[in-house]
Amino acid sequence: MSGILFLKTKELGPLREFYVEKVGCEVWLEQADCTIFRHGNFLFGFCQRDTVETDAMLTFFYNGTEEVDRMFDALRDTAVSEPKHNDKYSIYQCFVRDPDGRMVELQYFDDPVIRYLAGDDLLLTRRSVREFLPDEIPREVLTRVLDLSRFAPTSMNRQGYYFRIIRDRQMLGWLSETRSSSTSPIANTPMAVAICADPEVTKRAVQDGCIAAYHFILAAWFYGLGTCWIAAMDRDDIKQRLGIPQDHYIATITPLGYPSQRQIETPPRKPLEEYVKGL
Numbered sequence: 335m336s337g338i339l340f341l342k343t344k345e346l347g348p349l350r351e352f353y354v355e356k357v358g359c360e361v362w363l364e365q366a367d368c369t370i371f372r373h374g375n376f377l378f379g380f381c382q383r384d385t386v387e388t389d390a391m392l393t394f395f396y397n398g399t400e401e402v403d404r405m406f407d408a409l410r411d412t413a414v415s416e417p418k419h420n421d422k423y424s425i426y427q428c429f430v431r432d433p434d435g436r437m438v439e440l441q442y443f444d445d446p447v448i449r450y451l452a453g454d455d456l457l458l459t460r461r462s463v464r465e466f467l468p469d470e471i472p473r474e475v476l477t478r479v480l481d482l483s484r485f486a487p488t489s490m491n492r493q494g495y496y497f498r499i500i501r502d503r504q505m506l507g508w509l510s511e512t513r514s515s516s517t518s519p520i521a522n523t524p525m526a527v528a529i530c531a532d533p534e535v536t537k538r539a540v541q542d543g544c545i546a547a548y549h550f551i552l553a554a555w556f557y558g559l560g561t562c563w564i565a566a567m568d569r570d571d572i573k574q575r576l577g578i579p580q581d582h583y584i585a586t587i588t589p590l591g592y593p594s595q596r597q598i599e600t601p602p603r604k605p606l607e608e609y610v611k612g613l
């Protein structure tokens with residue numbers, strides 16, 4: 335579900351140039367006398383009319399203060415105020431004007447807000463998170479993540495996977511030491527989640543478990559929560575201590591918490607051609 339904010343303008347051309355070329359928006363839809371732009375999941379449009387609406391302020395938010403600075407540099411010729419922290423709202427912001435004179439705010443939120451990521455942002459920005467804030471995850475947020483995770487595909491729709499929540503500090507400490515640095519991300523997290531599949535329910539416990547785990551990872555990221563796929567957790571001693579039946583499959587045990595760092599550099603990826611055969 336989404337929505338569109340429409341504003342009146344007299345001239346679409348300069349706005350199109352400003353929002354596409356300078357702000358980096360996409361044209362989402364061209365209609366008879368309206369143009370609708372997309373910035374992440376923010377849709378806003380201008381319609382050509384006899385009057386111009388300039389009272390509204392459009393706010394674009396970014397993943398870090400550096401991105402706000404970079405955008406400000408690109409839009410400096412229309413600047414109203416330089417980037418600075420605003421403690422009242424825990425934000426970092428600056429203002430520029432669009433060609434109609436409308437105020438445009440460029441902003442970074444310091445608060446770990448419940449994010450509303452567009453699909454491409456969700457896939458692009460997800461990172462493996464290994465350092466976490468001590469903040470507890472509100473039950474409502476955790477429930478939403480788990481609820482979204484019910485919609486993973488499964489072989490013959492058998493839905494043989496489940497999530498085992500781990501909050502016990504001693505258990506988290508022990509798990510974090512099972513494979514030295516590989517499992518260390520579990521050490522300082524408010525909780526971890528074992529994503530398991532039951533072979534009595536599905537013949538494809540490995541595939542169903544792994545897909546469910548990735549579904550969970552994306553759902554968590556959507557709500558601003560970091561995870562990290564920890565491999566090789568399908569072990570007898572781990573199952574025994576967690577009370578998971580020995581024949582069940584553990585796809586991963588991921589730490590789960592708010593990332594201590596909001597911006598994590600993307601590990602390099604190979605170019606598209608190296609991923610694709612026969613395009």
Ligand SMILES: Cc1cc2nc3c(=O)[nH]c(=O)nc-3n(C[C@H](O)[C@H](O)[C@H](O)COP(=O)(O)O)c2cc1C
Nearest residue numbers: 460461462463464515516517519562563564565601
């Ligand atoms: C099957 C699999 C096993 C992984 N095992 C571990 C692990 O044991 N410990 C760890 O810290 N990260 C682990 N990772 C995370 C990868 O290191 C990470 O996905 C990769 O470096 C790319 O970074 P990104 O997830 O931020 O894009 C694993 C990822 C996958 C898919």
